[in-house]
Amino acid sequence: MNYLVRTMLWVFVFLVPWENFIIIPGLGTGAKLWGLTTGAIGLFSVLFKGKLRYHLFLLAGLLFIVWGWTSLLWSIEPEQSLRRMFTYTGLWLMACLIYHYGTVEFLPSLFQAYVLGAWVAALATIQAYMHGAEVVYQRFAATGFDPNDLSFYLNLAIPFAAFLSFKSTARALKLVNFLYILIASIAVLLTASRSGALGLAIALLFVLYSFHVAKGKWRLAGSLLLAAIAGIILTWVPQTSLARIATIVSEIHGGTLNKRLNIWAAGSQVLAAHPILGVGAGTFRQAVEPILGKAWAPHNVFLSVAVEGGIPSLILWLAFMTLPFVGVLRLPGYERRLWLTIIIVLIISFLSLNFEWRKVSWLMLAFAAAYSAKVRNTCLYSPLLGESP
Numbered sequence: 001m002n003y004l005v006r007t008m009l010w011v012f013v014f015l016v017p018w019e020n021f022i023i024i025p026g027l028g029t030g031a032k033l034w035g036l037t038t039g040a041i042g043l044f045s046v047l048f049k050g051k052l053r054y055h056l057f058l059l060a061g062l063l064f065i066v067w068g069w070t071s072l073l074w075s076i077e078p079e080q081s082l083r084r085m086f087t088y089t090g091l092w093l094m095a096c097l098i099y100h101y102g103t104v105e106f107l108p109s110l111f112q113a114y115v116l117g118a119w120v121a122a123l124a125t126i127q128a129y130m131h132g133a134e135v136v137y138q139r140f141a142a143t144g145f146d147p148n149d150l151s152f153y154l155n156l157a158i159p160f161a162a163f164l165s166f167k168s169t170a171r172a173l174k175l176v177n178f179l180y181i182l183i184a185s186i187a188v189l190l191t192a193s194r195s196g197a198l199g200l201a202i203a204l205l206f207v208l209y210s211f212h213v214a215k216g217k218w219r220l221a222g223s224l225l226l227a228a229i230a231g232i233i234l235t236w237v238p239q240t241s242l243a244r245i246a247t248i249v250s251e252i253h254g255g256t257l258n259k260r261l262n263i264w265a266a267g268s269q270v271l272a273a274h275p276i277l278g279v280g281a282g283t284f285r286q287a288v289e290p291i292l293g294k295a296w297a298p299h300n301v302f303l304s305v306a307v308e309g310g311i312p313s314l315i316l317w318l319a320f321m322t323l324p325f326v327g328v329l330r331l332p333g334y335e336r337r338l339w340l341t342i343i344i345v346l347i348i349s350f351l352s353l354n355f356e357w358r359k360v361s362w363l364m365l366a367f368a369a370a371y372s373a374k375v376r377n378t379c380l381y382s383p384l385l386g387e388s389p
Contacts, residue, residue: 001045006101008038010113012094016359017117017153018124020144031359035094042097053100055369057323061092064309064316068281071309075280076287084282087357094359095366102370108167110367111160115180118157121150122180122187129190129238138240139192151196152349153360154184158203159341162210166218178221181207185229192241194248195352199345204229206341213334260299260352266291267303271310278310282357301350301361317356321346324365327372335375339368 015022015031022030046052068085075081102110124142134140141147161177161184168174181204188200204226211222233242266288270279279287284304285295298304306314328339346355346364355361 005042005045012038013110013113014117018120039093055099057320057369058096060316060319064320065089065092067309067313071280074277077283080282081280091362095362098366099370104374107371115157115161118154119180122154122183125187125190138238140190147191148193151188151191151193152199154188155199155203155345158184159206159338162207163338182228186232189237192244194245197245199348202344263296267307271307276310278308281308284308297354299352301356305356324369
């Protein structure tokens, strides 16, 4: 049973970076359906064995979900809140399974699955560019993806690719991971996402550090890779994309961050009116519509969580996203930098996108908690049906 669940988890992680490719009408993405099946089988396996590994971040996540379910009692849009809470509950279950089954030996395989899945999305983005299939003017993304969202799906795989390039013993996988850094960098720039470009810069700093601590031929390979990235930026990426990315400083100082400042101001008004209970899980859009005249998405995880669930929800979310990285600080230097890079890129996405209900966010938090706990051998166990044999 363990082998079956781990295989299904591997496939799920592989599907996440390109989940929007496969949409089943009335049911959702293929990744969602696969995740639900994996969750059901994994939960049965855990209950059958009667013992569950757990982490304090999972307890914080559970409290966050319980509070969210309670918000249905006062939600301004109960049906929307119900849908959001089913999403949160499924994501929490998946995080539990990844933490439970993610051994030191298995976790790198899951990292590899994510990189391979990101390869699919990156190549699809480049293909969209070559066929002139714009999402909006001179911005390209894989089918079904928002360019901003996709840029972070790809960015989060870059540190793993660098890490696995050195850890993998298979030459083919070393090459696959090494080349991903180049392909992903191109794809992220083609999205013309300003926040995505910032996340890319952070991810590439870890790549640069990786080659700095490497020896001999790997340092040379790293220099050639970075030179190739620079050359492609100058000769292949559209100037319109680079021009948009270059406006990030002016947008911060004198713009509206693509209307985000207006949305955040409206969200702050709603939060001031409902500071404790919030307006109900998943209802940010409906809450700001009377102020903005349109149901805008929050484009900020922290504000979204606070508006929808009040200050208690925000506190629980902050605990949920912080606790996985407490153990990371005690890891060896190279691995510590890997996870600090992941959290910085993740925070950048949280500050500009709606990633609180995205699979990739919960996946990264589960990865960080599992890796630090398993490497340091600090797992906690809870007997569910008596002690396991």
